[in-house]
Amino acid sequence: MTESAVIHDTFVIERTYSAAAERVFAYLSEPAKVRRWYAESDSHEVESFEVDFRVGGAERSTFRLGDKTPFPGLVMVNEGRFEDIVPNSRIVATTSMTFGARRISTSLICFELFADGDGTKVVLTHKACFYEGADGPQMRKDGWIALLNRLGQVMAN
DSSP, X not given: OOOOOOEEEEEEEEEEESSOHHHHHXXXXXXXXXXXXXXXXXXXXXXXXXXXXSTTOEEEEEEEEOTTSSSTTOEEEEEEEEEEEETTTEEEXXXXXXXXXXXXXXXXXXXXXEEETTEEEEEEEEEEEEOTTOOOHHHHHHHHHHHHHHHHHHHHO
């Protein structure tokens, strides 16, 4: 038997936003709002962004990395499926990421929303298998930290 090159990892990130759960949920579920904080960036071009937000629905986004990245011109694809949705409370999705033409990871991502005073606490739990050549757990966690920070900025505007 050969040793697996798969790296397994789980991390949890918590953020509290000064918005009601309904508003936060809208930014996690409505395609135009999700695109603003999740897909749009100065570091890449969005080639496609599709979200069918329902249990069993698919999400797919394709990005071409920009000139200021370590991999200019490379295409990154995220493909996923919504596994569970409880309005204003929970979203669970499975996703796979392809970098170039190579699959680098498969993840289970759970967003949980909790009332916190006048705001909403979001708990993101990310469980993943990282394959050969993947960005790895720390880069992925750093990416989600940046995305959740951006979510707060977008909701504030």
